[in-house]
Each structure stands twice: as C-alpha cells, then as structure tokens.
Amino acid sequence: MNLQNLSIKRKLMLITMLTSSIALVLSSPGFLTYDLISFRHSLSQDLVTQAEIIGYNSAAAMAFKDESAATATLSALTAKEDIVGAVLYSPDGTMFAHYSRNSKPLPALLPDYAHGPGYRFVGGYLEVFHDVNLNGERLGTLFLQSDMRQWSDRARQYTTIIFVFVFASGFFALLVSSKLQKFISRPILRLEDTMRMVSVNKNYEVRAIKFYDDEIGRLIDGFNTMLSEIQQRDMALQRANDELKARTGELEGEIIHRRQTQEELLKAKHVAEDASRAKSTFLANMSHELRTPLNAIIGYSEMLEEETQDSGNLENVRDLQKIQIAGKHLLSLINDVLDLSKIEAGKMGIHLELFDISMMIEEMVATLQPALAKNSNTIQVHLADGIGVMRADITKVRQILFNLMSNACKFTDHGTVSVDVDRTAVDDQNWIRFRIGDTGIGITPKQQENLFKEFAQADVSIARKYGGTGLGLAISHRFVQLMKGHISVQSEPGRGSTFTVYLPAQVTIEPAELRYPEEPEEVSAESCEIKPDLDTILIIDDDAVVRDLMSRFLIKLGFHVVAAENGEEGLRLARQVHPLVITLDVIMPECDGWSVLHKLKADPELAEIPVIMVTVVDNEAMGFDLGASSYLVKPIDRDRLAVLIEKHRVARSSTVLKPVHERS
C-alpha cells in the first residue's frame, strides 16, 4: 500500500498520530535521562549520608579495635536492600570489619582507586568511601557498595510507563484525530463526490455544499463558480449548435437551390455555346459559300474584260467593269462583316512586325490611284524627315489608312486629299501621327457623334449615293483600339474633314496575341508588268473554277502552270516538277491543305519551295505556324498574288545575293 495514495482522512489521522507520538517519544528520553541522573545523584547522596552515619557509629569500635561491635554496626545495613557490601578498613588499609549481602566477595585491602572520600560508579555499582574520624582523627575508611537497585527499578518502571504513555497517547490521538479530521476531510470528500457526479453524469446543475469559510470553503466557491460558468457556456454552446444546425439546414437548401440554378445556367450556357458555335459555323460557311461564287464572278469578269478589250467591244467592257465593281463591293462588304464579327468575338489577332512607314504609304498611294482618278482628286503626301520605321500590325495599319483614304476620295470631288505622317511624343511615349485630310463635303457635329459606331453612316442617302457599308470607320476605330492607339476627327461641313490617328511607334500587346509577321513586300505593283521568265507554278485546289482562273491569270503573266485537284496529286506533282511556288487551298476532301503543308515542309526535298495559302479559311496564324510563306484569302486579289509570286521569283533567281525570308 502506497502511503502517498492514502485517502486524506487516513493521512490526517496518521499525521496527527505520528506527530504526537514522535513528540512524546522524543521528549520522554530527555525527561527520563534527567530524572535518572538526578535520581542517581540523590542515591549517591543518600549513600554518602548512610556512610557518614555508619562511619560515626563505628568510629568508637574502630578506636577500641572492637571488631565484633564494628561488625554488628555494619550488620544494621541488612535493612538496606541495595547495599550489597560494606567494609571498614584500618588506616593501614587492611580489612577491619565487613558486611556482605549474599556472601559477595569484597576487597580485603582498601582498593587503590579509593584515594580519598567520595563516591564513584564502578561496573554498575555505586561505591562510597568515607573516612571514619573520631574527634578529627582518622581511624580508618568505610567502604559501601550499592547495586543501585532503586535506580534500575526506577529506570525499568519509567521505560514501561513511557511505552504505555506513547501507546495510550497514540490511541487517544487516533481517537481525537478521527473525530477532528472530519473538519477537513468531510468538505473535500463531499467536493469529490460532487465532482464525480459532474464528470460522470455531465450534470452541470449540481453544486458543491460549502461547510466552513476556510480555504476549502473558498475552493468550493471557486468550483461552484466554474460550474455555473461551464453550465452557461454549455447552454450557449447548445444554443449556438442549434442555431448552426438550423443555419446548416438553410444553407443546404440554398446550396440545393443554387445547384439547380447552376445546372440550369450550365444548360443555358451549353445552349448559348451551341448557338455561338452554330453562328460561327454559319458565318464561316457563309463566307466560304459567298466568296466561292464571288471568286468566279470577279475572276471571270476580269478575264472577260481583258479579252473583250482585246477584241475591241468597248460597250461590253463597261458592263463587265460594272460586274467587277459590284462583285468587289460585295466582297468588301462580306470582309467587313467578317472582320467585325471577329472583333466582337475577340478573335481578331494581331501580329507585329517592323516596317518602313514611307514604303507603306508609297504603296498605298499607288493602290489608291484608281480611286483618286475617279473623282479627279489630287493627293499630297507629306512625310516627316526620317520618319523611319514603326512596329505594328501592318495589315491593320494599311486597312485603317486605306479606309480613311478611300473615304476621303469618295467624299471629295475635284479636290485634294492630303496625307501627313510624323512622330510626336506624348506621355513619355513615341507616337506615329497619321493625318488624312480632304476638301470634301465634311461631317456635321451631329454626324460626328455616331461616326465610329457600327452600321451608322452619316445618312441613309449617303449609302445610296456613295456606296459602302458604313463599317469602314467602325472597323478602323476597333483596329486603332486593338493597337492601343487613338482616332479622332475634325470637320466642317462643306469645307472638308481631317482624321487623325495616333499609333504607338512600338505597339505592344499580350504575348498570346502575337502572330508571325508577313513577308515584307519589297516588290512594287509595277514590277508585275515585267514579263517573267518561264517558271512553273503548282496550283493545288479542289475547286475547278479556282484552278482555271488562276491558271489563266498566271499563264498570262508568263508562268508555266501545273494544277492538282487534291493533296495527294499535289504532293506527287511537287516532287515531279519542283515548282517555283505552290499555291495551296485548305478546305479539300480527303487530304486537307494543313496536312499537305505539313507534309511539304516535312520533306527535305520540297521544304524550300515557298507555299502561298489561297483559301477562304481565315487562319493566318495556323498557316505561318506550319511554314507557309504568305497567306491570301479568297477571292483572290490578282495583283497581290502577282506581287508575291514575282517576289519569290526574284528571290530565287538571286538566292546568292539575299536570303529568301528576310524580314525588315
């Protein structure tokens, strides 16, 4: 049994008992020793007195050498039980008379250590030496020996008494402490009971009973305070829990509701996506379906016009020209609608390249000559000195400027169209400023409000009079925005208008929008007129009309033409004839244009041959990714095709002088 794990009750009793017993046990030997020492002292004093009396009584007998009288005197000691021996020694130290209890042997001569009178304790005996005197004269020595019987009896008795007292007091201490310990143990035991009740039953409503206002009483108070605190918190927790459950229920309901909504939304989204996809497909199909016949109309009318002109039937030439113009207008209309839908769908990509501004303007002016001539306008081009290069999407810049310039031509009669280009710095950034001015009809402030909005021409009548879709400025505006530029107009009705376009000298866009740049066009339109050497061009297209038109056109330009109606045949012919250039359609049955392009570029023998994509699919990026040299969208701009082919021809004939894919 471990003493430390005894109950408080037992501990208190034990402590009380042990304390009292230890106090008694420790103190009693002190008392005992003191008593025994003083008792021994009084014993010795008694014996000395005894010796004095006997010495006095035996002095005369000593003096008269009366041995029997002396012996008789000593015999009186029989009454003293503790005295075991008495001897009278003559002055010479010999035994004169003696008395011995129990015939104990006694020293016959005066012991050496008895140098003088006094007492000493020797071997458990008290011995007294006393001089026997008669009138101051020493007659001998009396020797008394006591076994201190009283002393040892007393010591024995005392020890017994102490033992009895220790046990008795221990017993009484036990009795008293067993009664008194309740003052301390009872509240603690009751507190323990209460605590057990609380911890087992989780019943926080019980309270410990307070007995006295002592430390334990305060402990109980503290415990009760804690209990009520816990009870309150328990209740609060319960309430919070209930509330939480209710809330959770609500939330679950809400979640179910939301999930339903989400599913509905998802369904709606799928429907919308399907619709969007259908719209895109429809648009792509429409553009393809519209362009293919247009291709034929424009191509054949051009051909017919040329042939008719050769035969001198001028009346028919004019009709054919009208067909051509109408077709081209329709084409531009379709292109504008497609551009706008692409912009709105956020699918309009930008590919940046560095190009020479003056060269671009020059080229545009050349292209614009027929439009200028139509209304007898003159053009004034002014480029700032050292205008140099800019980095932008050249196609879009060209389109912006072309829109503005063709508008200027359209709305001006017998006037002047001016083009000013210079550099300015605004907000620590370099800008290229294009100003296209005219002396035409001008735009009213009211018209200016909707100028850059889609499908908003200044006046319905204008559309009838001047033609156009009303999308040109809207598209230009969007393109400027795409390149983080700015477009504005200043106009006075009747006096003319000036459009100002600000574009950053270095257009920056998100990397995702980057596209491969087009080949710089170094060959001017005029060079088309130079009769080329006979070289072979391979046309791969499933459309017989396209093959026919392109063949006739290219043969006219002096090229040798080979045509294939599918990808497999195209590849075979390419290996066979090793053409100067390959034109490639995308949408073809069986093997489409992308896989043909991939195979061409994968074949080391054919990889060097430039491929011009000629297609209705508007995906320049894909074409450049796969290694196409140029990208033309149907219907074919014959002039542009001529320029591109001529460029490749020149490049091929002078491969030693300059690389084919040089980029400015």
Next chain:
Amino acid sequence: MRSRRLIIVIMICFGWILGANAQALDSSDSSEYLIKAGFIYNFAQLVEWPPSTFAQPDSPIVIGILGSDPFGTTIDRIVENKKVRGRAFVIKRLKWGMDLKDCDILFVSSSEAARMDELIRSVKGMPILTIGETPSFARRGGVINLVLEDNKVRFEVNVDAAKQAGLNISSRLLALARIIPPSSADARKPE
C-alpha cells in the same frame, strides 16, 4: 587474574594470622600497655568533663598514673602532640598519698589494689575519670575498668560512678563497654 587475586587473599590471611600471633605474644608486657594507653587516649575523646573542671579553654587534660607505672614511655608517646577539643595532655606519675584532685584522668595501677576502696572514696564526687585494671574496680566504684578477655583488652563502665563524678560518657563508648549494674556496685562481695 584469578590466581593473582587468590595469592592476595592467601597473603592477607597469612598476615592476619601473623598479626594475631604477634599481638598474643606481646600481651603479657609492653603491647598490652600500648593498647591500654591508646584506650586511655580514646576515653578522653569520648568522655566530657563538667565545664568547671578546666580553668582555661585550652587547659590540658591531666592524666595521673598512680602506683607503679606499667606504661613506661608508651603513654607519653601516644598522647604527645595530641589534642582533644583543643586540649593537650599532661602525664603525672603519682604515689599514694599525693594530691589527686588536679587529675582529670586517674589510672590506678594494679599495684594499688589493696588500697582501692580508700582511693575510690577519696576521689568520690570529684570530676575525675578513674580507670583501673583490677577485676572488681568498677564494681567497687571506679568509673572504667580494663579487663583482658580472650587475650583482648575490654572494658567495664560503672555508669553510676560516672554520674557521681559529673562525667558524661558518650553512648558510642557505652555501646562498646560492659555496663556494671548499679545494684552490684552497692552489694559488696567478699573476695
């Protein structure tokens, strides 16, 4: 250890026997009177005289020896330089007819046995401690009589005589003495 103790005991016993023999041998002459002289000295210590006996507090105790002196110089040597209650001793050797009243102690030699009664009568009422060595001395009115018993010196005391002489004899002395009853002192027996 034990053997040594035994030897001591034997030696003591031997010495005791030798001593007893010596005492027995000398009893006839000087050794007997050596003891008797010591007894006389002891008597002086245990007897008190009436205060009027001595003129001065340091007046000596006069010991008179009447008749033929049996002590020689023995008694002189014993009492020499000794004092009892501040008093020294003076020895006087007396002849019959000389004044006895200056004596405090009177030793009556056996030579005076014939004139004993007369002598006793002459000192009657005087504070004199009379000591004799004649067998009937005490019975006849002497205070102390020395006798030989079994070769040992013993003494008899006539308490009445002591009272008549005004002497106070210590009870310790009486305890050792053979007391002569007063009745026997009066009834004189013929020798």
